[in-house]
Structure formats: C-alpha cells, structure tokens
Amino acid sequence: RLITENAQQIGGSNLAERLPVVGQDEFAGLAKTLNGMLGRLEDAFRLEQATTQQLRETVEQQRRFTADASHELKTPLATIKAHTGLLKMGELPEEDAESVGAIDTAANRMTGLVNDLLILARADGGSLVAKTANVDLMEAVNEAVCAVSPGGVDVRPAPRPLVVEGNAEAITRLFINLLDNAKKYAGTDERVEVRFAKRGDTVEIAVVDHGVGIAPEHLSRLFNRFYRPDTSRTSETGGTGLGLAICREIATAHGGTIEVASTVGKGTTFTVVLPLAST
Template sequence: MRFIQYFARKATIARPMPQLPDDLSPAAKSDRAAARLARAGWTLGATAAVLVVFAALGRVQPLEAALAFVLIGVVTAVAPRRRSFAAPARRAAPAVEAVSPQSLTLLSGLPDPTVVLDRRGVTLAFNAHAQAALPAIRAGDPISFAVRAPEVLEAVKAAAKTRRPQVVAYAERVPVERWIEAHVASAGGADGAPSAIVVAFRDLTEQRRSERMRADFVANASHELRTPLASLLGFVETLQGPAKNDAAAREKFLAIMRAQANRMSRLIDDLLSLSRIELKAHVRPRDVVDVVAVARNVIDALSPLAEERGVEVALLADGPALATGDRDELTRVVENLVENAIKYGDDGKRVEVTIATAGEGVRLAVRDYGPGIAPEHLPRLTERFYRPDVSHSREKGGTGLGLALVKHVLQRHGGQLAIESELGAGATFTVTIPAAVPAPATPALAKAS
C-alpha cells in the first residue's frame, strides 16, 4: 500500500492535462487534442514500462502495480485545465522527444540505475543512479555510447520489436570485475510500436562474489585442512592406544598437536581474510593512511619474533608517506611481507623496510639477506598455497596465502607488487600504492578594516 500511496502523491502533483479553448479553429483543436493524447500516451506508457520492470524485480506486487497504473491514468485523464493557450497553435512534437515531469519525478525515486529510451534506442532520461553507474550517458545520445555490452543492446532491440520484457546478464572486466543484470521493458504506442523503452540495471557483483567466496572457502579449507586433521587424528589414536601410559610420548605428541591446531587456526583466518578482501574488490578505498606509521606499528608488533630468530629489522623513511587506502588491509600487507622476510630470510640476520614517495605513489620495499628465491618460482609466488619448498614453509608456520592476500589487497587499492631475488643474495618485495591527493588549500578570509 505504501507503493500505491507514493504513486498517488506523484499523480496529484503532476501537471494536469490541458483542455481545448473554444476560440481555436477546428484544425487547431485537432492538433491540440493529438498533442494531449500523445503526452498522455507517453506518460502512461513510460509508467507502465517502469511498473513492469519493478514487478519483474520483485520490488512491487503485481496488484499494487496495476492499481498505481489505473490511478495515474484516471488523474491524467480527468485533471482540469489550469492555464490558457495564448500562443498560436503548433503541431505537437513526437511523444518520444520529451519526458513529462511525472516521469522525471518517478525516475528520480527509483533505487536502481534506470534509463528511458525512445523506440530507436536514443536516451531520453535517466536518474542519478544511472549517471553514477554510466558516466558516459547523455540525453540525446544512443544508449550504445554509454553501455558497451552487446547483450543489453540486443535486448533493447528485441524489446522494441517484440514488446516483451527482456532480462540479460553480463560481466564487466575493467577496471574491476562486475556482474550486472539488465531488465528491459517497452510500452506500446497508439500505432502498435513501442513509445518508450525502460532499462533498469541491477548490480549482482556482491551476490556473485559471495557465492564464489563460499565455494572457494569450502574447496580450499577441505584441501588444506586435510593434512593437519589427519595428523591430529593419528596422534589422538596413539595417545588412546600404545602411548596411553607413556608420559614422554604424551608431551611430545601434545606439542605437535598444538602446532598443528595453530596452523589450522592461521589457515582459517587467512582464508576468511582473503574472502573478505575479494568481496570488496570492486570498491576502491578512500581513506588517507600514513604508511610509515603503519610500518612502525607492524615492526613493533613483530619485534618478539625478530628477537627470537636473531633478526634486526630497520625502518628507513625520511618522513610521513600518505597513501589512499584501507588502514587494516595495508597493515596486513606490511605484516605479511615483514613476517615472511623474518621467517625465510633469517640467515641474513637483517631486514630493511624502506618507504619513500615517488611521483604519484608511495613505495614500500622489504628486503632480506637470506638465501633468496630461484627465478622459476617468482611468477607463481602470489598464487594461493604455492610454496617453493612446501616442507620448509610448513616448518616456518606458513599457510601459503600471505602473498595472495598481498596481491588482492593491492588490486583493490590500484597498487602493484614487484619481486626481485637472486639465489644467495636475498629478496626484495616492493609495493607501490597510490599517494593521497592533497586537499585544496582554503583561501584566507580578508579581515574587515
């Protein structure tokens, strides 16, 4: 009923249909009547198309849509004339060349990006959501100028030809991967051809990413948790059987079981973090973050691990380095890189973290002086669960997801990751993040004399 009340309010404030004055000639009266019928047909046609789209989307009940259409039709037909015709009679323009105030008001209240086209596919009107989703859209331009998806263009042609609602789904690959569903509906004119075509876009990105996240999580978790779970089950059976009364074996096995349980906990945390990052991959962060402060906090937090392994971590930075990003995710990036350098480069006993602003980006480089990485492994280091040495990685407590997390965070931030390494000479991981754009200076106010 709220939907019906909304349309009732829009109908009561809509511009009334004009009545024909008595002093016009029969030909002028005929032209005025045709113009009035054309405007009424356009309004009712566009309204019907929008209601069909919303009924298809499930945002309004069919009965409410029908009642709203009848209400607008009655008000449009019986509203009295409030102004006279002072100008000479002029033949009305085709109905598709203008959009009535009622339709513009209706479009502005729709929650989804919605575009109204004429029968040729030329853009007549659109709401603010469509302007944000399709920056290239302009009134008077063909819809193909703003929408590059062939599926949508074919659906518009099919709706204009068959006058049947069309639903198509398509994917955008750049700048980030997105999935969109387009609902296309047409409203017929007096001559049988559609007088207007309405296209409503629905963003399915979050829904698709949630589905993929669940599937990936189940697949990855089942694969990686199988080994530690088998180990735990084996130790439990041993402790319940042959080693039931062996105190030394019990202490040894309990220590191994605790390490395996910690590894599973870290693995699940990394999988959940990776899924959350992928879920927000299409949303670019806008906060201003000091990368130097983030690195300093990470180094302080990892100092017990560095002292345990006898590694010195040095921070080399001239001053604050402001970048545009998400503080928690950037902290995870620096933490993964520094922790890897401490764990796998501990032979060199030194890790250097260098931060500098270069051009329009902030560059963070983490260098270790360990054994280095063979060239054949470098292209695959950011793959999930890829390890140059599986046993060595598990011995160090790695999950195989650290660099994959770094890659996905940088993709969301519009950053880059470069890896340089030589066997016996250590490795350098360089991260580049877009620098924060400084706010425009506020002009000083002149003092009154």
C-alpha cells in the same frame, strides 16, 4: 540502401537483426551468407553470456562457502586453543606435554589459515577495504615489525609524513606477511630491511632479505593462491601459500601494486607501491 540501414543496426547487443534478402542476385547471396554468419555469431555470443553468468555464480558460491566455512571453524578452533592453554598451565608428563604442544601448534596454523581465507573471501567480495581512513605507513610498518618480533628487522628512516588512504588493519597485515616471509627465508644471521622512497604522489616500500633467493621460474607465480615454490622448505616453516596472494589483494584493493625481484643465493626484494593520500 535497405541492407546498409539494417547492417548499421547490428551489434553485440542486437545480433538478432538480419539483412533483407531480396531477389536472386549476388547481393541476395551475400546477404544470405552474412545472415548465416550472424546466426552462428549470435549463438556463440549467447553461449558466452550464459557461460560468463554461470562462472560468476560459481565464483560467488565459492566465495560464500569459503567465508561461511571459515567463520564456522573459528569457534571450535578457539575452543581448542582455550583447552590447550589450560592444559599447558598444569603439570604434565613429558609425553603429554609434547602432544598438547603439537595440538596447539596445529591449532595456530589452522587459525592462521582460517584468517587468510576470510581475508581472501572479503577481497573476492570487494569488501576488503570497506571502511577507509588515513593510515600512517610508518606506524603500520612498526606494528608489523612488532607482530613478527623486532629482532632482525631494520626499518630505514623515511620522509614524513607518509600517509595513504585505506584500511589500517589490512595494510598492517600486508607488511606482517612480507616481513614474516622475509624472516623465514633470510639467512640465520642476516637482517631484513624495510626501505621507503617517495615517488611523486606514490610511495615505494621495499622489504629486502639477503637469504636463499627464489629461482626465476617461480617469480611469475609467487602471488598465486596456494603456490609454494619449495614445498619441503615451506612445510618446515608452516606456510600455506596464501600470504603473498593476500599481499597482492591488499595492495590492489588500495590502488597499488606489488612486485618481486630475486637472485638465487643473494636474496629477495618485495616492493609495494601505494598512492599517497591527497593533502
């Protein structure tokens, strides 16, 4: 009975408990064996706790470094942009104009990367959707279309209203990234489509292109940070490998999901599912 009572007290938070060893019979031998196993299990459990805590601290340090470094880079980048803007306003020799243009392009890419890193740092810190409000999805999508240039994008009619609770800036950024990605890889004369479908208390938003498509072996990793399925093609289009990772973080932060389906040579569809705001 004493062994039973002690055994019932053993758990993940109380692995220091040991079974009493009384006498020299087979129960005593079994208790010794179990105590030895408990000792090894306790050591492993404590090591796991320490490792987990260390990983948490490392992740937090990385998040803070990313956020701090990104903030520090914003000021010099803004200064570079201001100077190149002034230089472009004046009359420059062709060679100098090309150099200024190259600097301006590089600064734009760096600014985009810094903004992406700041978004991911906020996502890692759980503050991506710190302030929420009702967001009209049609307005968010239309803003995104204007941001990437409206030419070549068809927004299909949608049932109204389609309102979600969240951060309007983040949701707009989600669709900017998806549309920008679709326009880069769509065919030259192909149009990108945005379709809406209401499913119960959720809404599906599909961004469809009819471009080159994505090979099946890349699909499961598309939303990983810095993953680029075609580095040569992506370097030409200026991608960082963070756009789709940001899309997933934004969708997840709003209680939603994002999925991809693609056929090589026919195109790609990214589908975002978000919960509708309660009425």
